[in-house]
Amino acid sequence: MPAPARRSLLTPVLLVIILVMGGEIVYLISQNRRLQTMLADVPSLQVLQQGQTVPSLTATDLDGDNVSVRYGPNEPSTLLIWFSPTCHICAENAEFWNDIYRRYHGSPEVRFLGMSDAGADDTRAYVADRQLAFPVICVTDASLVDVYNGHVMPQTALISPRGAIEKVWPGALEPGRRDEIGAVLDSLTMVPQTSERR
Secondary structure, eight states: HHHHHHHHHHHHHHHHHHHHHHHHHHHHHHHHHHHHHHHHSOOOOOOOOOTOOOOOOOETTTTTTEEEOOOSSOEEEEOOOEETOOHHHHHHHHHHHHHHHHHHHTTTTEEEEESSOHHHHHHHHHHHHHHSSSEEOOOOOOHHHHHHHTTTSOEEEETTTBBBBEEEEEEEOOOOOOOOOOOHHHHHOOOOOOTOOO
């Protein structure tokens, strides 16, 4: 095929390719805008925030009994432990959670509350497997999960007697964070620091 004929055939092919690519770009831009709009409409999945206030709650414990947790001037501080049976980082934190519960649960200044995002059967099996010593409730009500920002696991948080989040430790609890949690609980309970802390 002579060169001019090849050029004349190549021109329409290139034009078709350019038009197709232009159409794809326009399509991708419209899809991107649509996805951005959808993401803007979805509430952000974030952890509990310092200063946030949480409401009193009623949920079911592992025996199927209703448990009420109230906040107010005569209530203790609450160490909240958000976990999920499907969370591997939660499993890594379990030994430390048990340790601080054993050390501080006798104090009237602090109470412990484990909150599981699973049903009673899965939570019961997980608690037995990890030998969790602290009280645990099952929180499967979507509105309560939203209010307590329970979409990200794990979270360890200190809640004031009036229900305000004072401090949050999301994720894995490495030694420095464990020391910080112990120091906070020491200050609440006036327990002297010991060498048992890990």
